[in-house]
Structures are given as C-alpha cells and as structure tokens.
C-alpha cells in the first residue's frame with residue numbers, strides 16, 4: 559500500500575495546518591491522536607498522506623519547497639509543528655483568475671496576497687503536473703469567491719482523472735451538472751466547503767437540532783464571525799461572500815424543524831482585524 | 843428563551859483533521875473504483891453537500907462508507923461484521 563498522493567491548490571493557512579498535521583501525526587499513535595474520526599481509515603493512517611504537487615500565486619510561496627511555503631507570509635496560523643520535513647515539492651505558479659481580488663492590493667504585504675510574476679500555466683500544463691506527479695486527490699483551498707479559478711482547477715482534476723476535495727464554498731460537488739461530470743468519469747468528489755471539527759457551523763447545527771428534538775420553536779438565529787486572517791480580509795469584498803453566506807445559511811436551515819424565513823437566520827462576517835489576534839475567529 | 847454563545851477558535855487547525863479524514867475517504871473510493879459524489883463523507887465533512895443530512899445521520903453514513911456497509915441489507919451487514927471479527931481474531 560503506497561502513500562496517498564495529494565495536490566494542493568492554495569498554500570494558505572488551512573494547507574499549512576494540514577501539512578503540519580500530517581507531520582505531527584507521524585509521532586503520535588492511536589492513543590493520543592486528537593482531531594480525527596479514526597486513527598486508521600481503510601488501513602491508511604494520517605501520516606500516510608504525502609504532498610506531491612502544490613500551486614499558489616503568491617511570490618513568497620511560488621518556487622519554494624512546500625515545507626517552507628506553508629510558513630511564508632501572509633500565512634499567520636499557529637505553528638504547532640515546525641519541523642516539517644522538506645519534501646522536494648516546489649510550489650508551482652497557479653492560474654490567477656479571480657483567486658485574487660483587487661481590494662487585496664490596498665493592504666500591507668504582511669496581511670495580503672502579493673502576486674508572483676511568473677508565467678501562469680494553462681490547463682494542459684496543470685494537468686501534466688498532476689499526472690506526472692502522480693497526484694491522486696486534489697484539494698481546493700482557494701479564497702472564497704474564486705468562482706472561475708475553482709472551476710478551472712476542477713476541470714483540471716476531471717481532465718487528469720484526479721479525485722477532488724473541495725474545501726471552499728464554490729459549488730462543485732453540490733452542483734448537479736458538475737456532480738454528473740465526476741460521476742460519468744467515475745472520479746470521486748467530496749464537497750463543498752469544509753466543516754471544521756468544532757467551529758461555528760457544527761455548533762450552530764447541533765444546537766438547532768437540539769431545539770428541534772426538544773420541541774423548542776426556533777424563531778430567530780444569527781451567527782457573527784469575526785477574524786483577522788487573509789480568509790477574512792478577502793471576504794471584505796462582499797460580492798465574494800455570497801456563496802459562503804449561502805453555504806453557512808443552508809447548513810443551519812437544513813437541520814431546523816421548520817425553515818426560517820429569509821432574514822430570520824443571518825450568518826455575518828464582521829470587519830477584518832480591529833485588534834483581534836490575527837488568526838483567531840470569534841463567533842457569536 | 844434567549845441563548846447567546848461565544849466561541850473562540852483558530853480556524854485553520856480546526857479543519858485539518860477533518861480534511862485528513864476526507865482525503866482518506868477519497869482514497870478509499872479510488873481503491874474501490876467508486877466515482878461521483880461521496881454523499882456520506884460530503885454530508886459529514888462539508889457545510890454544503892449535494893444533500894444535507896443531520897450530523898448523526900451523516901456520521902453513520904460515513905462510518906458505513908468506511909466499513910463498506912452502506913447500501914447493504916441488514917443480514918449482509920451482520921455477515922460482513924462477522925467476517926471482520928473472524929479476520930481480526932485470526933490476525934490476533
């Protein structure tokens with residue numbers, strides 16, 4: 559049984575935690591592993607995952623070994639495992655498209671994306687890299703609102719015959735037309751928009767479900783998210799937020815005893831930063 | 843009744859373990875030549891799956907997906923569990 563070979567689109571904070579996590583679990587066993595459903599799934603342990611391709615568009619990441627790029631600015635997530643093994647997999651230049659929002663230029667480099675000036679690949683090039691690297695599963699970690707770019711990389715996955723895990727809220731697995739294309743090619747897809755281990759969504763859903771089970775009538779509910787990383791900076795462009803809002807709203811509506819009227823459930827993203835620790839998220 | 847809850851978390855590590863589980867489910871599907879949307883894992887790991895289930899249901903579906911008992915009839919499942927136990931005993 560060989561390792562599970564993954565490709566990463568967007569070497570941001572989530573990818574950093576993932577790669578650190580894979581390395582962290584190397585020194586753990588089933589007794590003290592936290593954060594997982596099972597230590598072993600189908601014979602695969604967390605440390606059986608290996609990054610074999612990675613794409614980004616930030617000049618502080620492109621060209622670097624993935625093990626270094628995950629710690630490059632503007633990434634600001636906690637470093638819980640710093641001795642990530644260099645793996646010889648350089649981050650390649652990605653196709654920018656709408657992955658970069660113009661308002662991101664207005665902020666200090668420390669907080670925002672800084673575009674690399676490498677030539678952008680076309681689909682053929684990305685597909686070639688996926689195939690030659692032996693990528694089996696492609697993870698999408700693009701910024702919220704990257705509609706075109708997500709479709710581009712999903713198309714690359716289909717073309718290369720690579721499974722797709724869509725961690726962000728551009729609807730691919732939940733779009734019947736896209737789902738059909740993955741089915742026709744017999745390529746697995748999991749999506750859309752990752753639900754954290756214990757974050758606002760699962761907490762909100764669990765409480766909503768509890769209300770239903772205990773016969774409590776839910777009249778109004780809201781969720782306010784405040785944070786200070788690039789994910790939140792990117793979401794200051796409200797147009798980009800629409801799909802995130804739909805994803806969060808549906809996640810709660812779907813477990814309510816009765817669908818709430820429009821406006822009776824509001825997920826909100828409050829302005830970036832404002833003295834909050836850079837990486838932390840507060841939900842009310 | 844009025845409930846206010848304040849949750850403070852760090853986002854990115856909070857998703858990493860879930861992605862590690864999702865990757866391994868994706869790999870299982872590849873090993874079994876299963877394609878298309880993986881409904882159980884999507885409902886359990888993702889906020890916006892093709893079809894929403896409660897988290898309890900989604901958890902059960904994902905467990906069944908992992909153990910290859912999804913879609914099997916109850917007697918087939920019993921048989922499957924029996925075989926698994928026998929195998930575990932044989933392997934010590």
Ligand SMILES: NC(=O)c1ccc[n+]([C@@H]2O[C@H](COP(=O)([O-])OP(=O)(O)OC[C@H]3O[C@@H](n4cnc5c(N)ncnc54)[C@H](O)[C@@H]3O)[C@@H](O)[C@H]2O)c1
Nearest residue numbers: 568569570571572614652653654657701702726788853857
């Ligand atoms: N718990 C969580 O953190 C969580 C939960 C659900 C969804 N998500 C989603 O996951 C995604 C990633 O989150 P993050 O915190 O890592 O974001 P991030 O801003 O830290 O990372 C995004 C990365 O994508 C890169 N990028 C932008 N355009 C690109 C392109 N066209 N091609 C290749 N790379 C490109 C950026 O340079 C950056 O490195 C976001 O959409 C977020 O909403 C995160």
